[in-house]
Amino acid sequence: MGNHSDGSPNHSGTVATAGQNEVEKFQDPGIPPHRLRLADTDPRAAKRAERQVALLFGISVVGTLIFLVAYFAIDLGDDSSIATIRLQNALLGIGTAFAMLGIGTGIVHWAKALMPDHEVSEERHAIRYEEDRQAAVRIVDDIVEETGIKRRPLIRNTLLGAVALAPLPAIAIFGDLGPRPDDKLAHTMWAPQDGKRKRLTRDPDGTPIKASDVTIGSAFHVIPEGLNELEEGKLNEKAKSVVLLMRLDPASLNPSKGREEWGYNGIVAYSKICTHVGCPVALYEQQTHHLLCPCHQSTFDLTQECKVIFGPASRPLPQLPIAVDDEGYLVATSDFHEPVGPSYWERDSHERSINS
Amino acid sequence: MSAASTAEPAFVAKTKTGRITDFVDSRVGGSGILREFGRKVFPDHWSFMFGEVALYSFVILLLSGTFLTFFFDPSMAETHYDGSYVPLKGVEMSVAYSSSLNISFDVRGGLFMRQVHHWAALLFVASVAVHMLRVFFTGAFRRPREMNWVVGCVLLILAMAAGFTGYSLPDDLLSGNGLRIIDGVIKSIPVIGTYISFFLFGGEFPGTAIISRLYMLHILLVPALILLMIVMHLFMVVVHKHTQYPGPGRNDNNVVGYPLGPVYAAKAGGFFFIVFGVIALMAAFFTINPIWNYGPYDPSPVSAGTQPDWYIGFVDGALRLMPGTLGNWHVEQIFFGHVFTFNVLLPALVPAGILFTVMFTYPWIERWVTKDDREHHVLDRPRNAPTRTAIGMAGFVWYCVMWAAAGSDLIATHFGVSLNDVTYWLRALFFVGPIIAFIVTKRVALALQRKDREIALHGRETGRIVRLPHGEFIEVHAPLDEYKRYKLVGFESPQVQPAVPNEHGVVTRKEKRRALLSRWFFEDRVAPATPAELEAAHGHGHEAVEAAEGTKSLTH
Numbered sequence: 001m002g003n004h005s006d007g008s009p010n011h012s013g014t015v016a017t018a019g020q021n022e023v024e025k026f027q028d029p030g031i032p033p034h035r036l037r038l039a040d041t042d043p044r045a046a047k048r049a050e051r052q053v054a055l056l057f058g059i060s061v062v063g064t065l066i067f068l069v070a071y072f073a074i075d076l077g078d079d080s081s082i083a084t085i086r087l088q089n090a091l092l093g094i095g096t097a098f099a100m101l102g103i104g105t106g107i108v109h110w111a112k113a114l115m116p117d118h119e120v121s122e123e124r125h126a127i128r129y130e131e132d133r134q135a136a137v138r139i140v141d142d143i144v145e146e147t148g149i150k151r152r153p154l155i156r157n158t159l160l161g162a163v164a165l166a167p168l169p170a171i172a173i174f175g176d177l178g179p180r181p182d183d184k185l186a187h188t189m190w191a192p193q194d195g196k197r198k199r200l201t202r203d204p205d206g207t208p209i210k211a212s213d214v215t216i217g218s219a220f221h222v223i224p225e226g227l228n229e230l231e232e233g234k235l236n237e238k239a240k241s242v243v244l245l246m247r248l249d250p251a252s253l254n255p256s257k258g259r260e261e262w263g264y265n266g267i268v269a270y271s272k273i274c275t276h277v278g279c280p281v282a283l284y285e286q287q288t289h290h291l292l293c294p295c296h297q298s299t300f301d302l303t304q305e306c307k308v309i310f311g312p313a314s315r316p317l318p319q320l321p322i323a324v325d326d327e328g329y330l331v332a333t334s335d336f337h338e339p340v341g342p343s344y345w346e347r348d349s350h351e352r353s354i355n356s
Numbered sequence: 357m358s359a360a361s362t363a364e365p366a367f368v369a370k371t372k373t374g375r376i377t378d379f380v381d382s383r384v385g386g387s388g389i390l391r392e393f394g395r396k397v398f399p400d401h402w403s404f405m406f407g408e409v410a411l412y413s414f415v416i417l418l419l420s421g422t423f424l425t426f427f428f429d430p431s432m433a434e435t436h437y438d439g440s441y442v443p444l445k446g447v448e449m450s451v452a453y454s455s456s457l458n459i460s461f462d463v464r465g466g467l468f469m470r471q472v473h474h475w476a477a478l479l480f481v482a483s484v485a486v487h488m489l490r491v492f493f494t495g496a497f498r499r500p501r502e503m504n505w506v507v508g509c510v511l512l513i514l515a516m517a518a519g520f521t522g523y524s525l526p527d528d529l530l531s532g533n534g535l536r537i538i539d540g541v542i543k544s545i546p547v548i549g550t551y552i553s554f555f556l557f558g559g560e561f562p563g564t565a566i567i568s569r570l571y572m573l574h575i576l577l578v579p580a581l582i583l584l585m586i587v588m589h590l591f592m593v594v595v596h597k598h599t600q601y602p603g604p605g606r607n608d609n610n611v612v613g614y615p616l617g618p619v620y621a622a623k624a625g626g627f628f629f630i631v632f633g634v635i636a637l638m639a640a641f642f643t644i645n646p647i648w649n650y651g652p653y654d655p656s657p658v659s660a661g662t663q664p665d666w667y668i669g670f671v672d673g674a675l676r677l678m679p680g681t682l683g684n685w686h687v688e689q690i691f692f693g694h695v696f697t698f699n700v701l702l703p704a705l706v707p708a709g710i711l712f713t714v715m716f717t718y719p720w721i722e723r724w725v726t727k728d729d730r731e732h733h734v735l736d737r738p739r740n741a742p743t744r745t746a747i748g749m750a751g752f753v754w755y756c757v758m759w760a761a762a763g764s765d766l767i768a769t770h771f772g773v774s775l776n777d778v779t780y781w782l783r784a785l786f787f788v789g790p791i792i793a794f795i796v797t798k799r800v801a802l803a804l805q806r807k808d809r810e811i812a813l814h815g816r817e818t819g820r821i822v823r824l825p826h827g828e829f830i831e832v833h834a835p836l837d838e839y840k841r842y843k844l845v846g847f848e849s850p851q852v853q854p855a856v857p858n859e860h861g862v863v864t865r866k867e868k869r870r871a872l873l874s875r876w877f878f879e880d881r882v883a884p885a886t887p888a889e890l891e892a893a894h895g896h897g898h899e900a901v902e903a904a905e906g907t908k909s910l911t912h
Contacts, residue, residue, distance in 0.1 A: 026845045026887055029838040031605030031612060071464055076440070085460070085467060092468040093640020097633045104629030111622035121605060121612045122397040124597055124733060127500055178554040178565075185550070185560070203656050221656060234434075236560040239536075239655035272656065276680065277540025277700060278561070279533055280658045294660040295537060296676045297765060297775060310776055314680035314688035314699045342540035343697040344550045348690045 031119055039113050049113035056106030063098025070095055186350035188241040189224040190320060191335035199225040200245060200269065200322065200330040208329045209245065214267050219284045220245040222269065224332070240340055242272040242280065243320050245330070248289060252303050259305070262321040267330065269320040270306050273341040274298055276313035291317065315343065398620045399600035399613035403494075406487035408624060412631040413480040414582065417518075420473040421575065427463050429455040430525065430571035432564040441648050449527075449652035452567045456526035456647055471639035477522060478644070479635060481515045481667040488512060492718070492748050494735035496599045498728070502719040504592040509716050511585045514578055516667050521574035523665050526645075527567050532653025534664055535566065537672070541704045544697035562653065599735050602846055604839040608733045663763060673761030674703035677783050707758060711751060725873045727853050739808070740847045742801035743877045746794045753793035757785045798880070805882035812836065812844040812885045813893040845884045852878045 070091030279295035298311030459466035497505035558565030815833035855871035
């Protein structure tokens with residue numbers, strides 16, 4: 001073994017030197033001699049293969065029957081259980097699988113065992129011939145000459161101009177695919193209506209939440225009052241206005257200047273729509289006060305006003321300013337002070353116009 | 357046949373089939389086609405199967421998809437579910453979701469067709485991708501097949517588009533969140549992002565238009581384009597004839613294989629049924645996309661551990677890997693009052709952009725570097741093109757790192773490790789992984805080439821130890837027959853192409869760069885063994901082999 005294993009380049013000349021490709025090469029010995037199969041030499045083997053193929057086709061017939069029986073004999077009815085569906089699905093699948101695999105494996109077995117397996121060689125032909133190429137060039141030249149486009153630049157240039165402009169209507173006609181964005185993304189349902197501040201209500205049933213119901217450590221999924229009663233665009237509004245409500249020890253909240261009054265007794269509300277690409281930030285880790293987005297794992301720290309502490313989001317979750325009304329229910333004192341959800345080109349100017 | 361008919365003016369077919377065939381032939385002229393293709397030779401190799409799988413799964417997609425369109429209603433109008441799936445009875449949902457549930461629970465065989473359709477879609481993209489890897493690693497994209505490679509790249513993108521538009525149609529919670537992510541990515545596009553989002557969704561997300569729009573794309577535009585591309589793809593395969601693996605009797609001027617009729621057609625045709633059968637088995641036993649578990653789309657809830665379909669995974673993974681803040685510095689920046697959402701924009705566009713740009717242009721890059729403008733019909737074994745193979749593996753590993761990142765939360769929960777650590781590691785691998793993959797692959801390829809030389813020159817190790825009369829122990833090496841040896845030595849090993857001055861006698865900067873790349877490609881090369889070397893090899897240690905062979909024949 002040892003005396004043969006020195007395949008390293010420096011020893012056995014594996015590194016090519018200049019002119020190596022002129023060194024003679026091994027000659028192509030041609031297609032290896034054909035080897036006969038059992039079925040080619042033994043008629044009994046051929047007969048056996050024939051029966052095997054027929055058996056496979058027979059299995060296919062059985063598969064088709066299984067499918068038909070499963071389709072007609074199993075009644076889904078009005079109150080079909082999951083188990084019935086599963087049974088029918090499995091039987092339909094098995095039937096189809098047998099029907100198809102029977103045919104497929106049968107044909108392939110037939111081809112491999114009984115059809116001639118001589119490899120043959122066929123010449124490749126040139127993809128194009130020089131004669132064709134020259135003829136084609138002549139034809140193109142003649143065509144161009146007959147149009148006279150080279151001699152009449154006026155025609156050529158006006159045509160180019162017309163063709164360049166013609167697609168514009170085809171683009172413009174898609175203008176009504178959607179409305180102009182304007183500042184729709186900047187406002188949510190939380191803005192007080194006619195001076196009446198919106199209550200925070202439970203998602204999805206819409207019952208209002210009393211401040212006293214919110215114990216320390218608890219979290220509520222919140223929608224604005226009146227969302228469920230919307231006739232149109234309910235999901236559109238919901239996609240912007242869902243909020244997470246949590247109560248922490250007030251000492252662990254560190255509100256920045258101007259935000260001291262945005263919470264109530266340690267109760268704070270933050271937009272649930274991730275500032276990354278808009279998934280709902282649905283996971284609340286009670287012990288660490290972290291909010292986690294399950295889509296891309298952006299992590300926000302409640303004790304730092306939902307600052308991003310991990311993951312692809314870049315901005316903190318917007319906070320919804322809340323207070324308590326006369327009956328003890330939580331209400332939003334205003335809309336969010338910035339657009340919620342993923343960033344967009346005009347976001348910064350929207351934020352400035354909200355706060356001005 | 358036309359020559360025959362001029363010699364004997366009235367050709368009369370003897371059998372009934374013959375008469376029908378003649379009737380058709382004399383009106384549409386099929387005999388010319390049959391003469392051309394009836395015995396056309398196709399090379400055979402298991403790796404040529406992936407393209408077939410892709411084609412067949414597309415056919416299955418058309419069949420099962422047509423069935424589904426008879427029952428699916430792409431409306432986002434609100435309705436209350438009234439089907440037979442009890443847990444969702446009375447729940448408010450879109451008509452699209454409700455009709456998807458009806459297909460699953462109230463149409464006999466509907467669930468089966470949905471499962472077949474989804475599995476076939478996953479298999480379609482997968483087989484297109486694997487087929488492209490095969491084409492890349494064997495160098496099948498080289499002249500004259502560059503344009504067909506480009507058509508294949510377009511097909512991959514279309515396959516992903518078809519998959520994604522279909523994935524969103526049932527309007528369940530999972531696919532709705534997928535759309536939400538797409539909306540977020542679109543909004544990050546500078547200047548026009550907000551408008552594109554509003555135009556796509558017909559207003560604010562989610563609106564009431566997106567499902568029917570995606571439906572039109574999914575059942576009309578995208579499949580029509582795919583069909584067009586497939587026709588072009590196969591047409592070019594016919595024009596070029598199929599490539600073949602190197603081996604005795606095979607060269608760039610011939611095609612060695614089985615004639616289309618009957619063997620190849622039987623195998624390929626039979627294979628369609630096998631693909632269908634396997635998809636049917638998967639549909640029977642493996643649940644895919646159980647939309648009834650997810651519930652209707654609602655912007656508020658989300659379930660943890662959600663994954664997109666596999667082919668979108670790498671983009672989603674890239675989104676996860678990108679840090680949004682570096683220390684206290686925000687990756688999202690505001691310039692001149694406008695928002696540049698780099699934390700979304702970069703991962704969504706850059707990796708996919710690089711992958712697809714390199715993919716589309718690679719045939720031309722390699723042609724420029726190697727100055728090889730000849731036609732190639734014989735494939736490279738991946739080891740015989742070490743640098744190309746290494747580039748391919750680097751890209752593949754890069755893709756896989758991003759892909760793995762799409763499941764970072766599952767990796768963390770499955771292996772009980774910290775999610776943050778998984779992300780940090782994958783971030784490092786995003787940069788280091790491709791480099792390691794390149795180096796390792798290139799070394800492995802070179803080592804395999806050396807092993808091939810070794811075997812070609814000294815024969816195969818038999819594992820038999822023989823003691824010679826003077827006491828030396830040797831292992832017997834059995835020499836190869838000339839066919840097996842030719843497989844190991846009959847390849848081209850391109851060499852470094854140094855910079856050449858142009859017609860003005862100047863070596864341009866571009867040419868210098870090309871020469872550098874050429875060195876990088878080919879300076880490590882293992883040349884194929886030559887007959888002279890074989891002679892020399894026989895000179896040393898040859899007696900041992902001969903003696904051993906003698907022993908062998910004696911023992912028998």
